[in-house]
Amino acid sequence: MKVVILCGGLGTRLREETEFRPKPLVEIGGRPILWHIMKSYAHYGFREFILCLGYRGSTIKEYFLNYEAMNNDFTMCLGRKSQILYDGSHEEQGFQVTLADTGLDTMTGGRIKRIAKYVEDETFMVTYGDGVSDVDIARLVEFHRASGLLATVTTVRPVSRFGVVEMDNTDRVLEFKEKPVAEGWISAGFFVFQRRVFDYLTGDDCILERAPLERLAREGQLAAYRHEGFFFPMDNYRDHVHLNQLWASGKPPWRVW
Numbered sequence: 001m002k003v004v005i006l007c008g009g010l011g012t013r014l015r016e017e018t019e020f021r022p023k024p025l026v027e028i029g030g031r032p033i034l035w036h037i038m039k040s041y042a043h044y045g046f047r048e049f050i051l052c053l054g055y056r057g058s059t060i061k062e063y064f065l066n067y068e069a070m071n072n073d074f075t076m077c078l079g080r081k082s083q084i085l086y087d088g089s090h091e092e093q094g095f096q097v098t099l100a101d102t103g104l105d106t107m108t109g110g111r112i113k114r115i116a117k118y119v120e121d122e123t124f125m126v127t128y129g130d131g132v133s134d135v136d137i138a139r140l141v142e143f144h145r146a147s148g149l150l151a152t153v154t155t156v157r158p159v160s161r162f163g164v165v166e167m168d169n170t171d172r173v174l175e176f177k178e179k180p181v182a183e184g185w186i187s188a189g190f191f192v193f194q195r196r197v198f199d200y201l202t203g204d205d206c207i208l209e210r211a212p213l214e215r216l217a218r219e220g221q222l223a224a225y226r227h228e229g230f231f232f233p234m235d236n237y238r239d240h241v242h243l244n245q246l247w248a249s250g251k252p253p254w255r256v257w
Helices: 011-016 033-043 057-065 067-071 108-114 138-145 195-199 211-219 235-246
Strands: 002-009 048-053 073-077 083-087 096-101 125-126 130-132 151-156 164-167 173-177 191-194 222-226 231-233
Touching: 002 033, 002 108, 011 235, 033 048, 033 130, 033 138, 048 057, 048 108, 057 067, 057 096, 067 083, 108 195, 125 138, 138 151, 138 191, 138 222, 151 211, 191 195, 195 211, 211 222, 231 235
Parallel strands: 002 048, 002 125, 048 096, 151 222
Antiparallel strands: 073 083, 125 191, 130 231, 151 191, 164 173
8 A cells, every 4th residue: 555745845834944955854863754754654564655745855856866875884886887785774675665746836635636646556545744643554544444435534632832721700820731632633644545535636736635625524535533642743943853852762652663
């Protein structure tokens, strides 16, 4: 089953890191966040990826073109019979990565539409290239198949970025909660789709999270997989720092591999 990862956004809220590289290549613990996402899927046996490239997509191509050399010792034979012999093997053996240029200004739905030719199976997965989670991908796929619907979105309970203060009418604080879990559920990405979802996607200006998902919901074809575990999107520099601190702790909650 193919895993489609959206890697084309500008990442404007993380301008400190994305001025010269796309957000999926911003590093956590010395590895791009894209690498962390792919490792999570590979842990559950999903090792075929399609990357939807846009902003500075050439740097993502360069990252994978140089992957063997940068992650192995190697011996080079120079001259006309140039040859490289790699010594050892990294843990990403067998990853199949399709790097597809989906346009600089293409929206999320349009990017997915553009890579339809690379999806042969009836079921495929889609996620964003800037968020990490400990979601059980195998259970997610099982849930999707059991639903019998065209699409599944992973949902999580949002955590407030601010402390919440509850007061009475005399301005006395009754309760203080530091960054509590809010009510309701939000999308975390980690979608599972049937091929018929391509029919819901139109041109390059199609935004997945608007008309396509809204229509699927109206038609009763969108299931919600409730994830009670860890999920954290890297939206800004503060998030980047926080994720690196979690990695440095030695127990990053999204590391399932």
